[in-house]
Amino acid sequence: MKYIVxxxxxxxxxxxxxxxxxxxxxxxxxxxxxxxxxxxxxIPANQKVKLLVxxxxxxxxxxxxxELNREKIIPGGAKAIIFIxxxxxxxxxxxxxxFPKTAQxxxxxx
Amino acid sequence: MLLSSVIIVLREILEASLxxxxxxxxxxxxGLKIHWIFAALVLGITGAIAYAINFARxxxxxxxxxxxxxxxxxQTAIFLLLTAFVVLIRRRPGVNALLFLAMSSVVALSxxxxxxxxxxxxxxxVGNPELAMALLLGAALGTGIGISxxxxxxxxxxxxxRKGSLVISTLLLALFGGNMLSQxxxxxxxxxxLSSGQPLWDTSALLSEGSLVGELLYxxxxxxxxxxxxxxxxxxxxxxxxxGLTLVGRRTPEPFTNPGN
Numbered sequence: 001m002k003y004i005v006x007x008x009x010x011x012x013x014x015x016x017x018x019x020x021x022x023x024x025x026x027x028x029x030x031x032x033x034x035x036x037x038x039x040x041x042x043i044p045a046n047q048k049v050k051l052l053v054x055x056x057x058x059x060x061x062x063x064x065x066x067e068l069n070r071e072k073i074i075p076g077g078a079k080a081i082i083f084i085x086x087x088x089x090x091x092x093x094x095x096x097x098x099f100p101k102t103a104q105x106x107x108x109x110x
Numbered sequence: 111m112l113l114s115s116v117i118i119v120l121r122e123i124l125e126a127s128l129x130x131x132x133x134x135x136x137x138x139x140x141g142l143k144i145h146w147i148f149a150a151l152v153l154g155i156t157g158a159i160a161y162a163i164n165f166a167r168x169x170x171x172x173x174x175x176x177x178x179x180x181x182x183x184x185q186t187a188i189f190l191l192l193t194a195f196v197v198l199i200r201r202r203p204g205v206n207a208l209l210f211l212a213m214s215s216v217v218a219l220s221x222x223x224x225x226x227x228x229x230x231x232x233x234x235x236v237g238n239p240e241l242a243m244a245l246l247l248g249a250a251l252g253t254g255i256g257i258s259x260x261x262x263x264x265x266x267x268x269x270x271x272r273k274g275s276l277v278i279s280t281l282l283l284a285l286f287g288g289n290m291l292s293q294x295x296x297x298x299x300x301x302x303x304l305s306s307g308q309p310l311w312d313t314s315a316l317l318s319e320g321s322l323v324g325e326l327l328y329x330x331x332x333x334x335x336x337x338x339x340x341x342x343x344x345x346x347x348x349x350x351x352x353x354g355l356t357l358v359g360r361r362t363p364e365p366f367t368n369p370g371n
Contacts, residue, residue, distance in 0.1 A: 048302070059234030062227075066319040066335060069296055069309070072177060073227060075166040076234055081174040083302040098231055100114055 024048040024083070031055045031074065034099035045089040045109040051082040061103060065094035068107065085109070111241055115248025116255070117325070118231055122224040123256030124329035126154075129188075129220050129286055131264040133195075133213045135279050138268060140199060142206065150214035154221025161222050162229035175301035182294040182301075184223045189290045189348055191216045192283060196352055200359040280356050282331075288349035289332030295344040296334075309336035 027049055030037045034057060043049045055061055055074040062073045063082060074080040084092075087109040096103025130147065137144045161168070161180075169177045195212045198205045228249070235245050263282075267275045298304040314335035318324050327333035334341065 050302075057234075060230045062231075066314065069334065069336065069338065070300055072300065073165070073169075073230055075169060075230065078166050078169060079174060080169065080177075082300060086306070086308075088308060097118060098114075098234070 024050050024085075026050045026052055028052045028054065029105075031057055031061050031096065031103065033057065034059075034061070034096060034102040036094075036096070036103055036105040039105040040108060041105070042108045042110060043085065043087070046086045048083060048085045051084055053080045053082060055079070060098060062097035063094060064097040065092060065107075067092040068094060070094070071097075111235075112244040112248045115231075115245050116252040119228050119249045119252025120256050121325060121329050122228050123253055124259060124326070126217070126220045126224045127256045127260030128263060128282070128330055130217055131260040131267070132279055132283050132286065133217065134264055135267045135275065136195075136199065136283075137213070139272060139276060139279070140202060142202075142209065146210040146214045147217065150217035151221070153214065153218035155225060157218055157222030158225025158229055161226035162233065165226060165230055172301070175303075178297040178301035178303075181223060182297040184219050185290040185294040185297075188216050188219050189287050189294075191219075192287045192290075192352060193355065196280075196283070196355045197359055280353070284349045284352035284356070285331045287352045288345040288347075291348035292332050292334070292337070292341045292345035295341045296338065299338060299340065304340055307339050310339050310342055312336040 024047065025043075027041055027043065029041065029051055031053065041051075053063055053072075053074055055076060055078055058076040060073055060075045062071065063080070064071045068084055068087075070082055070084060072080055072082050084107065087107070089109050092107040092109065094105050094107065130150075134144055134147065136142075137146075165177075168180055172179050191212045195209065195216070198209045198212060202209065232245060232249060235241050267279055270278075295304060299306045312335060317327070317333070317335065319328055319333065319335050324333060324335070332345065337345075
């Protein structure tokens with residue numbers, strides 16, 4: 001397998017825009033001063049959603065939700081993608097494990 | 111800050127602490143040396159530092175799912191090494207070198223995974239002079255409690271009769287292995303490589319994952335209040351495989367008297 005790295009790069013270059021166009025709906029969430037913006041996200045029930053989390057703080061945060069079964073570290077100044085759902089209608093709280101006092105939010109599936 | 115750092119560090123330490131204790135107990139029960147642990151600790155701490163330093167870059171791989179892929183890979187590798195371990199432990203002493211390799215790799219991988227998360231958490235805060243003291247104190251407390259619980263398992267399991275100790279250690283090891291596969295599965299669902307389906311059941315009203323007991327059980331045996339079907343399948347598959355290999359691999363049936371009838 002020669003040129004594996006260039007091939008992978010090419011694959012990524014083409015794969016990223018393609019999947020961005022055809023994948024599940026993308027919802028953007030920002031972390032600023034250890035708070036989530038927005039702190040309430042409404043998504044369609046019974047459908048997969050792609051969360052794009054952008055951490056504007058210098059410190060790492062961990063997106064965590066027991067109800068959503070999700071746990072992911074987002075390094076300071078970095079982006080992360082987390083797929084959630086399909087979810088039954090209801091409320092699903094999430095929080096930032098590293099700053100649990102402030103970083104709180106919820107997903108509402110309708 | 112103090113309390114949350116205790117909890118975060120403890121949660122990460124517990125898992126590694128449990129598997130270290132179990133493998134040390136097996137070593138002692140089978141009359142093996144335990145010198146392998148030193149190499150494993152050095153490797154694991156080095157691995158944790160290397161993973162933490164490169165974490166942001168690794169996270170961007172595979173369309174920002176590099177973290178899930180890497181951690182699922184680590185957990186699957188731990189499971190496979192545990193499978194090798196339960197097979198090899200019955201074929202001693204010819205395979206001692208391989209046994210040491212399997213045990214130290216399990217510990218090194220577990221520490222790499224759990225340790226890196228602690229380092230990432232701490233690295234963002236330790237530069238802040240107002241928080242640094244509480245953070246370091248909390249981390250020290252969390253580490254201390256985590257190691258103490260591991261030590262409790264170690265001495266507790268060695269204090270009871272050998273047979274009981276073997277049974278409990280084997281069961282805990284199999285639960286640990288099932289938990290690794292279950293966690294790997296949920297990471298691949300999170301990264302959209304596997305599809306989730308609806309959770310099979312929900313016991314969060316009985317025992318919340320956020321409660322102290324829930325957190326402890328999560329760290330020790332992978333308690334999940336609302337698991338996905340694939341997760342349950344992976345967990346029970348791993349558990350059954352490890353237990354089955356242990357039973358099948360018994361060299362010669364020991365003389366056995368049934369006390370019941």
